[in-house]
Amino acid sequence: MSNVTVIGLGTMGSTLARLLLQNGYHVTVWNRTIAKADPLVQDGAVLAPSAAAAVGASPIVVICVHDYPATNQILDTKEEAAALIKILR
Numbered sequence: 001m002s003n004v005t006v007i008g009l010g011t012m013g014s015t016l017a018r019l020l021l022q023n024g025y026h027v028t029v030w031n032r033t034i035a036k037a038d039p040l041v042q043d044g045a046v047l048a049p050s051a052a053a054a055v056g057a058s059p060i061v062v063i064c065v066h067d068y069p070a071t072n073q074i075l076d077t078k079e080e081a082a083a084l085i086k087i088l089r
């Protein structure tokens, strides 16, 4: 299990994930455009195979995407709900 998951690897999310890695945290990442995870994976991040898997990979999940509708698009699935409920239990 990772310490932190970062979903959304644009300018802000990539910077957050990189800072976490540089400070010794185990980081899981996921991004809609998967290739953006490549530099972070080279630096030690784990790329989750899906957003739901990313949510389930850590007790802390940072979501850093464009806006709330984008966040809802990512989270509003049965798989995501199940992963979130598992974290809360």
Ligand SMILES: NC(=O)c1ccc[n+]([C@@H]2O[C@H](COP(=O)([O-])OP(=O)(O)OC[C@H]3O[C@@H](n4cnc5c(N)ncnc54)[C@H](OP(=O)(O)O)[C@@H]3O)[C@@H](O)[C@H]2O)c1
Binding pocket: 008, 009, 010, 011, 012, 013, 031, 032, 033, 036, 064, 065, 066, 067, 069, 070, 071, 073, 074
């Ligand atoms: N950059 C800054 O200095 C800064 C400072 C303070 C706050 N913020 C805030 O941080 C947030 C992210 O900013 P950013 O600069 O990182 O933006 P960005 O570089 O444009 O990245 C946007 C991210 O949102 C994802 N995204 C957009 N629409 C999506 C959708 N419908 N479904 C899934 N993912 C979607 C993009 O995925 P893809 O890669 O697949 O397109 C990308 O990961 C924004 O709310 C911004 O206001 C940014």
